[in-house]
Amino acid sequence: MSRINDRLGQLTPEQRQALRQRLARRDRYQQDTPDASGPPPQAPDIRLSLYFFPQAGAYATADYYAMLLSACELADERGFHAAWFPERHFVDFGGSHPNPALLAGAVAARTRRLRLRAGSVAAPLHHPVRIAEEWSVVDNLSGGRVGVSFASGWHPDDFVLARDPYDERKKTMMRTAEQVRRLWAGERLTFPSATGGPAEVAVQPRPVQPELPVWITAAGNPETFQAAGTAGYGVMTALLGQTLGQLRDNIARYRAARHSAGHPGTGDVVVMTHAHVSDAPDHEERLRPALHGYLASYRAQTGDGDEKVLLEAAFQDYLAGPSLLGTPAKAASVLARLAEAGADEVGCLIDFGLPPRDVLDGLPRLVDLLPHSAGPSTAGPVEVRPSTPRPADAHYTAPRSGSAHGDRNE
Secondary structure, eight states: OHHHHHHHHTOOHHHHHHHHHHHHHHHHHHHTSOOTTSOOOOOOSOEEEEEOOOBGGGSOHHHHHHHHHHHHHHHHHHTOOEEEEOOOOSSSBTTTOSOHHHHHHHHHTTOSSOEEEEEEEEGGGSOHHHHHHHHHHHHHHHTSOEEEEEEOOOOGGGGGGOSSOGGGHHHHHHHHHHHHHHHHTTOOEEEEOTTSSEEEEOOSSOOSSSSOOEEEEESSOHHHHHHHHHHTOEEEEESSSSOHHHHHHHHHHHHHHHHHTTOSSOOOEEEEEEEEEOOOTTHHHHHHHHHHHHHHHHHHTTTOOGGGSOHHHHHHHHHHSSSEEEOHHHHHHHHHHHHHHTOSEEEEEOOSSSOHHHHHHTHHHHHTTSTTOOSSOOOOOOOOOOOOOOOOOTTOOOOOOSGGGSOOOO
16 A cells, blocks of 8 residues: 555645546445445346456466466356457557467367357457467367457557558458458458469368357447447447447447348447456455556556556546446446446456456356346355366357347447
């Protein structure tokens, strides 16, 4: 706490005023939150998944991957819908995930039902054939449980891996998503060969699912929501770049675009939010150092050190706002708000710097929020251990998802 107190003591009067205003917003939000001393309201009928996006420096690498595998095993056993794995390069923020397909393959061998999602593949950094090949392998390992959200990428340094110009990244993303979808369905596509002539290729191995569930990752730009709807894909988004009201408007725009383009159904919207549910009296103090470090790592991507931002104000925003940080009553209320805004699924980001033991010990309280939960969990702590890989259930068929491909994706 001494470092935090020193930083707060150095704030300018303007910064102090900004902090007071944010704390006031927190108080107003909590006035509308159900009484944490009473029983939490019934969770809405909304899918819950795990979402991984760590501050790599907060964990020893081996400990982090052991935690991820243990968390996915519990999620598989207790009825979570999916696990989402990002792609990040060259930075601490998300740096444990340079290749989501590799991690999804490891999780596939230890689970039976949990869907395995790329959240996201940075499309401009890869050849579409390579994306289709890698995820087809995971689809076979998992018995048909994969789906891919495509992102345009934003960090210029990442584009040392790219084939197309940085300024064309959004067009590249949409083109790549469509090419991967067609390759997945068994089409042969033509690409330039090393000799300058055309080469017609098809993907091997053939995937289990006849159609690939596809999302587009949207950071809050209304045009991206509209493009995903027009293409007939789903949307993977978060509240980091938009308010709850803006999310509601963007989802409405997405669904209107789907309808106008003639796609069946209402599409699929997944919203990521930070999650650690507890009614312990010291919950806020336990979260503070982890989220301060996480937010500082996030800001460092843009060259801003933590001394240039009000980390405590941002921390309070996370606690008060529509995150699953806090009591069971507050978390259930937030899930209801997200469902009302149009979300079909919430991705619970759990690996934001808490010690691995704390992350795993918090998972049973997330289980309590699942629609089929029978009430407060009495399960013991999650064991962190290597486990024997289990084959995918041969009788399990993954639902078709993503827009024109099924149930309900900057």
